[in-house]
Amino acid sequence: MKVMQEKDISAFVQAVVDIGCAIHAIGHWGYVFGDGDLTPAQQRAIVPQLRWIAETYGERDHLMDEIIAYLRSIGRYVEIEPQTGIH
Numbered sequence: 001m002k003v004m005q006e007k008d009i010s011a012f013v014q015a016v017v018d019i020g021c022a023i024h025a026i027g028h029w030g031y032v033f034g035d036g037d038l039t040p041a042q043q044r045a046i047v048p049q050l051r052w053i054a055e056t057y058g059e060r061d062h063l064m065d066e067i068i069a070y071l072r073s074i075g076r077y078v079e080i081e082p083q084t085g086i087h
Contacts, residue, residue, distance in 0.1 A: 001058055002055070002057070002059065003059045011057075012060070012067075013070065016033050016053060019046050019050070019053075021033045021050070022034060022037065023071065023076060024078050025077035
């Protein structure tokens with residue numbers, strides 16, 4: 001399988017955004033992208049595009065920190081509060 005390079009991060013993020021998916025860093029520990037705000041028809045329509053993105057950019061787990069940093073640098077992040085206490 002292809003492996004994403006750090007130089008491809010901005011293009012990867014833009015490709016996700018271009019098909020209508022939101023992509024955000026979650027704090028400093030991860031990132032998510034999804035289609036939750038799309039209609040069911042729109043969700044079905046982007047499946048081939050998401051597959052193309054995955055095939056084009058390849059494996060990216062090794063770039064987690066770099067992707068998070070990039071998303072935060074362009075304002076695409078959700079800050080989370082640390083959990084305290086017992087629930």
